Amino acid sequence: MPPNGGGTALPLPLLLLLLLSPPLLLPPHSLADAGSLEADVAALADFRLAADPSGAALASWNLSAASPAAPCSGSWRGVTCAGGRVTRLVLEGLGLSGAAALPALARLDGLRVLSLKGNAFSGGVPDLSPLAGLKLLFLARNALSGPVPPSFGSLYRLYRLDLSFNNLSGVVPPELGRLDRLLTLRLDSNRLTGGIDAVALPRLQELNVSNNLLSGRIPPAVAAFPAAAFGGNAGLCGAPLPPCKDEAQQQPNASGAVNASAARDCPPAAAMVASSPSGRPAAAEAPGGGKGKMSRAAVVAIVAGDFAVVGLVAGLLFCYFWPRLSGRRGGRRLQQGEKIVYSSSPYGAAGVVAAAGAGGATFERGKMVFLEDLSCSNGGTRRFELEELLRASAEMLGKGGCGTAYKAVLDDGTVVAVKRLRDATAAAAAGASSRKEFEHHMAVLGRLRHPNVVPLTAYYYARDEKLLVYEYMPNGSLFSLLHGNRGPGRTPLEWAARLRIAAGAARGLVYIHQCGRRGSGTPRLAHGNVKSTNILIDRLGAARLADCGLAQLGSSPAAAGYRAPEAPPPPRPWASHKGDVYAFGVVLLELLTGRCPGSELPNGGVVVELPRWVQSVVREEWTSEVFDLELMKDKGIEEEMVAMLQLALSCAAAAPDQRPKIGYVVRMIDEVRACGEASSPSHDESVGESSGVSDSPAVSEGGALSQ
Template sequence: METQMLQMVFLLLVVLLPGAKPDLGSDRAALLALRKAVGGRTLLWNATQISPCLWAGVKCENNRVTVLRLPGVALSGKIPTGIFGNLTGLRTLSLRLNALTGPLPSDLVSCTALRNLYLQGNLFSGEIPEILFSLHDLVRLNLASNNFSGEISESFNNLTRLRTLYLENNKLSGSIPALKLTNLDQFNVSHNLLNGSIPAKLQTFSSSSFLGNSLCGRPLDLLCPDDSGNAAKPPEEGEININNNGGHKKKLSGGAIAGIVIGSVLAFILILVIFIVLCRKKSNQKTRAVDIATVKHHPEVDIPGDKPAPEAEHGGGGGYSNGYSVAAAAAAAMVGNGKSEASNGGSAAGAGAKKLVFFGNAGARGFDLEDLLRASAEVLGKGTFGTAYKAVLEAGTVVAVKRLKDVTISDKEFKEKIEVVGAMDHENLVPLRAYYYSRDEKLLVYDYMPMGSLSALLHGNKGAGRTPLNWDMRSAIALGAARGLDYLHSQGPNISHGNIKSSNILLTKSYDARVSDFGLAHLVGPSSTPNRVAGYRAPEVTDPRKVSQKADVYSFGILLLELLTGKPPTHALLNEEGVDLPRWVQSIVKEEWTSEVFDLELLRYQNVEEEMVQLLQLAIDCAAQYPDKRPSMPEVTRRIEELRRSSIREYHDPQPDISNDADDISSRLS
């Protein structure tokens, strides 16, 4: 009791004596006062330690507290005034994912060196205080998921260095002011009570930044009303507004409107009749075999553009039905080609290629090419090496079928190389079960992976019903993929994968990782080169058909960064640009807001920050610019196994460290 009284007296002296110069002692007293006010039961600082720099979540420089990170540690209540007035050396303050209430303390204005302020996921209320707009060094500001109300002030323009402004999930009202923040690259005001038009300077952000309001204009589909109150759509490029001499738009007559309505109804009825006829024709043809001559010339089906990962390989979750067996279409074309070759005096190899060639005991499954003809199928995705299908055979067997493209090597060379692939046997590889070869068609049959690809799981639907990827799942996937790639490299110094990326890491029902598409990079011609994802490719690779093992390690490092950040690398997704992950991570470390590198889904899990940092360091090592600076895959596997064991020990520790943030990451990555 006496100790607490002395601490409070010391704090009051520091606050009341204007001549007192803040130092580490005043910072310590302020932190203890903060713990007393809002610490609850989880902020287990050891008050007997003289230096607060040894406390969890605290970092010091030049005898001052410069970083305070206390995310998700059950802080609650109102922060009293008089604490931050003594923490004037703060550059980073993170109190996110707690239960703090009330307005922001007014003495936060004293933290003039503050660059990063993360308060999302609390219960702060009231208007966004004017004191924030005098913190001119602010770079990252996140006030999302609180109860802030009132309007968004134009004074945000005072924060000229601001790059991140997150205000979503509050109760902000009014219109969005014309923000002129030239450095702003992250912005979100979704799910508030805002109205009016979106300012032109902010229309470059995605529509998700504005959803859940009564806003209009680009990038939303809602049109803004003109001065007369009518909905007015700004003319698109190439669109002409036809006006009469008075400047008003011409109005359609009643007869013209009636004609349009009647015509639309008749067109709808006609389309409906055609659809019914086609459905009946399809039903009648379902019971008989597919006509080979017809299927042979059927065009290849394109994938809808809204698929989250356009390069989803043969384990992509959920496919697209094409009316009849797409796999059968590919197989039928192959049978047709085989018959044609045989009837025209083709080679014995061409004639004999009418059958699937199985590896190991795969032939005991009891299906052949004719079974694929009768299989129902779905398109899973188009990848670097061809189109993948999910085929369900009549016996209930499910396989993945890949129809290769741009294979330019001879049949002898193809068979030699594909037999090497078929001989690969490891629990973390997707096994190749069979293949078909003819002059014009090449078909590969794999085990089907029901949970799809890592890419789809990371970047696909994040709404209700989605299975979040926690730390244990992500680290297990990283280890499984590392072991699969390690096995490939162990088969010889010249054997590499050549196309490591998240869409080629497929998952079983238990989310075990399986590496797919190994060995195929050596089969395709140079025309496939532009399809490779630039974000994964090592800087020294000029010919994608000649990828070294060290280049594989680089791609695996990018994969690890993707796992940790939840962000796709450059050009990995069709509807997103992605980021240059190595450069982005390094910039975070340099800017001292390094905990923000991790996916938010990871930050909710406690006691694993040390392992997350270790995996991040490994990823950076793998993605080194020069090949000789990168570790080998055996070393990569060993390091992931060690951090996994450490993570399991921490998880079962009865008295774990409560901090779930990556404190002091910068020093550990230097």
């Protein structure tokens, strides 16, 4: 009997049995390892066996490793740990499949981020309610079917949910309305039915339910999103889509009621004719039952009184608002500056800044973030606010795959290059990262400081606008030097200058590839969009790679003609070291042939794939026909050009395994340059002067980095 007689004491043998016996009701994988790294490893093992039976995509997952902490060593692809638990699983575009794979992930109860975009998972979306700490969930572009689980409503910490481009059906569960922290909700390109009242969430910043079978009225709470977020649903109506039928009927009825009221006061002639049974104009009835007319003087007096009232109100409003309007001239000048940067914004010329200033619920105002203290450079960039950037005089430099570039001159004469990422909303729809991931990626790019890489100095992030600020390169691009003004009066780009540019760009690419391997927390980095327009020339004549790393944001797909054969079709973001080497090989062929992908041949043909065309000409033993005619006047460079041609073709090999590493490419270019300088040093100096492109001391100091 317990003290004070409270309760019933269990017999000691029974109590020991309950304390020492295993929890038999739990599944086998949860016995002693529940809530532990061992349980996470078991769940990952089950997932791999179901999603990747051959082990080709997840070969780094060594299930036979002796150490239970192997997933947290950084060697397991896509797995990240914190506090001795698996917290992130990012396996995108790996061809994983299977209907029984996803349920195993529900046992990773420490998971915070789960992204399986671009695979081939099938079956229903499992119950992920055990993942109470989940913040980001991306299952887009798979083959999932069935309903959206109502259990998602228990994931109260969820910030981003993307289930787009699947085969989901059924209604949007009302339980989603509990996710009051949700910032992104993408359900587009499925087969969902019913209404969308559940998506009227208070903090939502990105919404897309387009291309479904939804119907009903759009909730007013999400009516501020663009029409594209709701398009492709024939049954949806209401702002921003056309009004619903009942609204369309109410508007004529309301106007008809007003007209009827006006007709009672002062009926028009046509109305009076129609109301007379005999067809003659019918007179208005007097209050006493007699017939009479409103005099012309009364009508004139009423109209004059209306005009007087309107004029008086307008005068009062003018006197009240004029001082405030005159005090905001600076604000109007700011909006004029915004038109320069945001001229193509789908939200109007004023852009996101004006919307944020107006307190719009669906917009957010960002700030300029400077990155120079993330690097080891001694120099610094003058800090400025967004308003000063928008006031700057701007000149559009060009449009590319990642966005529009501007040359901006600030108030004190500082010149910067500003890149507005192409259609930020569409980029987000294609799988762009969340704000935290975007900022982390910008921090990685901000650390890239090398004489042959254009430095990213600052960025501006808002939901609908993303601006990148770079150091301005005044001498144009390799593309303009090679292909610009091919008519009379053109200054050709000499052979030695072409070699220097190739060597500098290759060194920059080596640095980018190797920088991504420094430290376990730094992701593997590739350029993703190497092409002649992204090789810029600085004020010292050194070649610098631009737009580094933007391919990972989904906003900079590799340009046509530079895309490696193994790359997925656009607009899917993709970048790899082997893909960069292929694109650089195409750049070398441009330097040698003077042609770019898509250029017309003398016989009227079109070079669709420059490497294939060059290989066909070489096979016919017409190698001399490949080289640029502008190089023919340079004497004694035939052997160098042939050596560079062989190197370019090896870089542009169709099989990725046959391509050399970029460190080897740098050494080969240096050897070719050394041979040329040894044979004719004076000739090399004259080439540098005539071409207008000189060696930068920093380039020779950079050296070739071996891989």
